[in-house]
Amino acid sequence: MRTGRRLAIDVGKVRVGIAISDLHGILASPLATLQREELQTSLEPLLKCVSDFDDLLEIYVGLPINMKGETTASTEDALELALHLSSETSVPIRLLDERLTTSLANSQLRSLGKSQKDARSTIDQMAAVAILEYAFQVEANTGATPGRALEEWRAEND
8 A cells, every 4th residue: 555645525416425544554534524505615724624634545436326337417516626636635536336335334334323414413323434444445455546637537537
């Protein structure tokens, strides 16, 4: 595994979940939940999360692709946030397929005895944790950098 913290972002219509890894890419921890409406006018709350860590290796933005592998309105929403963020930070941004991460986070919280209503404030953070854990698995199993570079995605899909 490469050394350096990774930040993951789960973009939702109402909330944006953020998770951070340790320096060695072993442990993923919930970091914050931002209200989406906050980010409509300014990325400052998100940039604050990014700037709190001067050793970020990369940022993963969860890319919500449907089960058929097709893009959706949510995909475009996540891409738009990733593009805005890339213009404000020099940290490389990678897009990571996030199919089923919210479902996985919901089932983990249910196993802890939390209802979906009780878990609203943490579900988005847990989905971001799931994105990071998936990235760790990909890198550990393949040795490849997880996801696709934002620039690569843009070149292939514009």
